[in-house]
Amino acid sequence: MIIVPAIDIIENKVVRLTKGEYDSVKNYSQDPLEIAKALEDNNITHLHLVDLEGAKNSKIMNLKTLEKIASNTNLIIDFGGGVKTEQSLIDALNAGASRITCGSIAVKEPQLVLDWLSKYTSDKLILGADCKNNMVATSGWLEVSQLKVDDFINKYLEKGFKRVVCTDISKDGMMQGPSFDLYKMLIDNCDSKLELVASGGVSNIEDIKKLYEYNLHSVIVGKAYLEGKISMKELGLLQEKYKC
Numbered sequence: 001m002i003i004v005p006a007i008d009i010i011e012n013k014v015v016r017l018t019k020g021e022y023d024s025v026k027n028y029s030q031d032p033l034e035i036a037k038a039l040e041d042n043n044i045t046h047l048h049l050v051d052l053e054g055a056k057n058s059k060i061m062n063l064k065t066l067e068k069i070a071s072n073t074n075l076i077i078d079f080g081g082g083v084k085t086e087q088s089l090i091d092a093l094n095a096g097a098s099r100i101t102c103g104s105i106a107v108k109e110p111q112l113v114l115d116w117l118s119k120y121t122s123d124k125l126i127l128g129a130d131c132k133n134n135m136v137a138t139s140g141w142l143e144v145s146q147l148k149v150d151d152f153i154n155k156y157l158e159k160g161f162k163r164v165v166c167t168d169i170s171k172d173g174m175m176q177g178p179s180f181d182l183y184k185m186l187i188d189n190c191d192s193k194l195e196l197v198a199s200g201g202v203s204n205i206e207d208i209k210k211l212y213e214y215n216l217h218s219v220i221v222g223k224a225y226l227e228g229k230i231s232m233k234e235l236g237l238l239q240e241k242y243k244c
Contacts, residue, residue, distance in 0.1 A: 001211070001212050001215075001216055001218060002046050002218040002219075002239070002242075003044065003208065003218070003219055003235050003238060003239045003242065004046040004047065004078065004197070004218050004220045005039050005044055005048065005221050005235065006048040006049075006050065006199075006220050006221065007035060007047060007049050007069075008050045008052050008222065009049065009050065009052060009053070009062045009065050009081075010025060010053050010062075011053065012064070013027055013029065013032070014027070014028045014031075014032050014035055014226070015028065015052065017052065022052075022056065028226045032065050032069060033065075033068050033072055033073075036069045036075060037072070037073060038232055039232055039235075040073050040075055041232075042232040042233050042236035043236035043237075043239060043240060044075070044232070044235060044236055044239060045074075045075065045076060045239070046077075046218070047075040047077045047078070048078050048080075048165075048199075048220045049065075049066060049069065049077050049078065049080075049097075050079075050080050050081045051065075051079070051080070051081030053081070053082070054083070055080070055104070057082065058082060058104075059088065060082040060088050061081075061082060063091060063092070066079055066095045070096020070097070071096060076099075077096060077097050077098050078097070078098065078126060078165075079097035079100055079101065080101030080102075080126075083101075083105065084105055086115075089116060093120075093124065098124075099123075099124055099125065099126050100125055100126065101126045101128040102116070102125055102126065102127055103128025103129075103130060104128075104138035106127060106128065107136055107138045107147065107152070114159055117159065117160050117161065122160055122163065126164065126165055127153065127156050127164045129149050129164050129165070129166045130165075130167040130169060130199075131149040131166065131167070131182070132169045134149050134185075135149065136152050149186070150186055150189040153186065153190050154190055154191060157193060158191070162193055162195045163195040163217060164196055164197065165197035165199055166182070166183070166186060166196065166197065166199065167199040167220075168182050168200050168201065169200070171200040171201030176201060176203060177202075177207055178198055178207055178211060178219075180210065180211075183196065183198050183211070183214055183216065195217035196216050196217055197217055197218040199219070199220035199222075200220075202219065202220075202221045203224050204229060204230060205238065208230075209238075
């Protein structure tokens, strides 16, 4: 299982939201690169970079931050937020993203995403399936659709997606534990080729250890390490233990 720390960006600053609410912004750092380098120094290999402004405004707003981190570290970067056109996808890849998360766009313009999949393959694209009460949420989590999250995921797995990052919005930023029931449901109900990435609610090392038992592909850790509830050193040591 890969441990993937998250860096969420607004105005080129590291922030976190609570339950995806933009009026709950908390600033952690003026320098995302400094945090990225510190993670790399602690044997972390992957990064989940989210342009929260981009997600809200439907266009990438913090491309320079992606480019800066990618050009100054060897981190494998999963990038999301504001990728709504093929040009924006190309821009993010050219800026150094290893993979692009397709979230809202996969709900609102499925044919476009399938066209991207045929051109760029599942090696470059991750399906974002964030949800609230098991229903898919979009637009920086400001809208909730009528799509059941397991049905949504299975539809895209049939088309060729493999990796899916799923955040239970009610857990995100709360540090009250991940949505274990949600991930068990998805593992039980989705195609066996699913590479599931858990996100939201991780509060301590024990949460990560429990998620490891679910045979997940990856787990994203955000607020817990920024708040010092889990140290970067602890994350790095656990990653060495769980190395794929």
